[in-house]
Amino acid sequence: MHEVMELLEEETKDFGAVIEFFEPPAIPGFGSSGGFSLRLLDKTNEVDYHEFEKINNEFMDALRKRKELTGLFTFFAANYPQYELKIDNKIAMQKGVSIGKAMENLNILIGSTYEQGFTRFGRFFKVYTQAAPEYRRYPSDLENLFVKNDKGEMVPYSSFMKIIKRQGPNELTRYNMYNSAAIRGLPAEGYTTGDAIAAIQAVAREVLPKGFDIAWEGLSYDEARRGNEALYIFLVVVVFVYLVLAAQYESFIIPFAVLLSLPVGIFGSFLMLKWMGLANDIYAQIGLIMLVGLLGKNAVLIVEFAIQRNQQGAPILQAAIEGAKVRFRPILMTSFAFIAGLIPLVVSTGPGAIGNRTIGSSALGGMLLGTVFGVLIIPGLYYVFAKLADGRKLIRDEELSPLSEDFVESASRESLLKRLQKVTILKRKNSRKKE
Template structure:
């Protein structure tokens, strides 16, 4: 994440806010290794140029910058041939004249008239503390903060905690998520649309399967039963509605519909063959009870290791495993009773029409 200074309070205020945020994060047991991803402020030599004196002496600012760069760093001049090899020529001040800060007073810069003007005539130097690298993000001064969620804590929970900690900082500071955290937040914002699309696709597939617009409703009505179980299990374990839980919720939607299809498919076929609606539904429940229990229990025990996992990455596994387990348990138990009810109600409301010969 990037901690931003929106009010333009300056570098010192941003560093104070950064230190306060890191201190708050260190006190929270659900966060670990929260730190500044960069270098701390270090001593820097600040050179102040008196532009009025430089202008009076006929010295251009560009020439001053070029001289500083050449003397302390180096400047590429040209190439030359040496025994058949091309070598580069760099110009730099001799070592004895660039080792100390006061050596700047020994340098000269050429003015517009061709004369040599000493730096001491228009420049002074002083020590100050500053950042080795000034960062900006989206136009604001910023510092990068990195960290991890504690074992057993999901990344969504950790991100929510960091947002709450930033709100405790003085006014004028905010955060922006980057990299994988930004993608996670972006995915979370798209969850309602994804749920709606997934339900629509399931409904359309069922409508094509049964060649009816009414029968799929008896299947779709069981989906909230699985969602209730997933939300209840997640709430009981104190987990958050993060992207991992949302992935598990999509799985619960499909599996809940699958259990309902096992009953509705069999009952619909018997009803189309002329059997009484109520008898066909009861017979379908008896015949499909064992397959529903076998497939549901197999999946529940399959995700049990995820719900009870430990170590690195366990937070995401807990969110997926707990949501799927809770959703499957509620969908399996309640579907046995409610799917036949929904099917009978929908079929009575929309009776089966005879197909034209």
């Protein structure tokens, strides 16, 4: 899409007109174009259209200075050539002309009105009434038109009406009953629509005079209202992972050895996005959430083995070293197999390529950096937090071994004793038979 827009902009740059191109909306039905869309509102209802245009242009100039924004365009302009019909009511009344009938007659002469229809030759024909083209070709022709007064006399419009040439808005748009100017644009390369919305809000606070405000529309309306929900979703994911690990390890300290290994991978994800020139959008955020599980899995492999060795009597340092050695090859094998599977997404082309590149680059960069540094950092993190948790109990006389494992061990011990008893009995019977 960006390549097509750049090609069209290059082809139309010498047309002598301002031609803007916009992407289709990300969600069909939410607005008429991609990027962001907003309205500049005049809440004073006291400013004329020319002053409103000046304020709108100043606002647009301030927006163009922000590096987060590009492709800015406004549909409001108050410099379109227009003709104002100025009617002298007193003279019209003296001549017996009704202003309402005069405007209705002028509308028919310049435009048209449907009178009736008839059927001929097996077809239906509509009849419209209007002045002949030669009598409504130029604005000055209006002064040569006539209207009937209340006595049935023909009165020229020029006797009570003047034509004044002026400039005005091409269209009048309202938003929540306020005069408004529509503004469209796109986030610059490397920035998201969230960054663009924050930049516009900052400029509006600095530049707009009292009584003027902005309002969002289309997809930007929902995005501005919801704010940065991705951050809260990511925090919920991290808290959920922490609670699961705390239940698994029966410790509130050991899970930090897994969680604190994640920032390295997250940094790698953002570094890869920056290097590829991609935005931190919903695709990148999906990749980050996926990284929490994938990198957390690598950390769990090392920490779980180290905890088991520590419970079997090995010192914490030795358990951490053994966990790193034993789990080194499985972690590299699974991680690099996943990274190889992401390469087609990173180099994808065609429709939807930006989304594929974003989610692929986010996951690949985070997985690569998180794996390379994770196998070095995770054992050290386990050693630190295992030392902090060593000898500490939340409950007096707390059992360190999990209840499920104790149950399994006791059940297996009982079954082993029963088997030994059976073997002993069989041996005694065999010995008696021999005797």
